[in-house]
Amino acid sequence: MIDIPRLNEYLQLFKEFSIDDAKFFFSLTRQRKLKSGELYVQAGEMHRKVAHIKSGLMRAYFINENGEEVTIFFRKEDHQIAPYDCIFANKPSRMFIEAFEDTTLYEVDYEKLQEFMARHPQYEKARLHFHQKLLMETFLRLEKFILMPPLQRYQYFVKENPELVQRVPDKYIASILGITPGSLSRIRKRIKQKG
Amino acid sequence: MIDIPRLNEYLQLFKEFSIDDAKFFFSLTRQRKLKSGELYVQAGEMHRKVAHIKSGLMRAYFINENGEEVTIFFRKEDHQIAPYDCIFANKPSRMFIEAFEDTTLYEVDYEKLQEFMARHPQYEKARLHFHQKLLMETFLRLEKFILMPPLQRYQYFVKENPELVQRVPDKYIASILGITPGSLSRIRKRIKQKG
């Protein structure tokens, strides 16, 4: 089913995108298919690529001092994924990124993207849009940590990400919320009891 | 004292900035002086302006459901400040921003900034840089909430912001860390005792 407002948003962004530019840009990308569970970015790696997820689900995580995986975010189809620290800070990625479901994505070297943008500054507006969206998303998440205790954080998260909550086991949701699976389990129980 | 690497970073960003453009851009800005404690942005207000802080310190905060102020960030001299939600989401600001010390800033209407950038796309690179820096900062803060318990979060914060910790009473630091002043006080005690 087509999401009209969203499609419109995209069309606005790319309305000045000429067919030739689009073709050329597409020629810079390459398709990759990943099996569920397959590692896409390794911590320590200089992975200076940005990917558009055509279909599937990706998971980014750290490994903490106890050797445990700590999930920091998921990105699904029609969204972009990259190890931010590597690209923005030009340092080896500190995060791992894996395919959480079978995933198809298109990736482009960040350097090539930079060249393209340098030659076609008229598209900076579109890029800015993506950056601002990501910044707002990140800032909103941060806000919840400052303002809400875990129970409310969970309720808010479910409201904002109903689909993801269905698509992913609770232990990953707990991780994103900064709590343990046991604690999340108790929170769910409390919500059930009280309403 | 001059911070050479930082100055260099700026010079790189603005090396293509012509004198005429700089003059014109400056003509779009206006200086404002705020007394310590003076409100700069009111929640509910459409404050579509971006400000460069020349000197002083600004504080952004929410008012939570209990009517308490919850500080979300400080911004000091040589940095930029704006109510992100208002500018990026084009909705009334949900945050308050006040001068925490006597502050001088230069502000520009976001619309005028947009016009300027549309006419001078060569400066998008500089803008992108600021956005990426802010995004990295925000993402790093979020990371700490997911990965660290309050005690470590505090220690990390002090390490990363030694100056701010000196400059601002502890209760604001506690708020930024998502804990109560009482809890921060106990944390400090624990650190003293154990080392």
Added chain:
DNA sequence: GTTAAAAGTTAACCTTTGTTAATTTTTAAA
């Protein structure tokens, strides 16, 4: 320098989380 206000600390009490380990339920594989 005195005084009032703000900030910081502490204590008591309750709530919640983390940890560990056992148990149950669910999911996926054979």
Added chain:
DNA sequence: TTTAAAAATTAACAAAGGTTAACTTTTAAC
């Protein structure tokens, strides 16, 4: 369908945070 693996729940205990209120210290105002 059976079986094994993964996820979720639960319990017991210790550790930590929230709340409230009293008290101390620090800061700022007069």
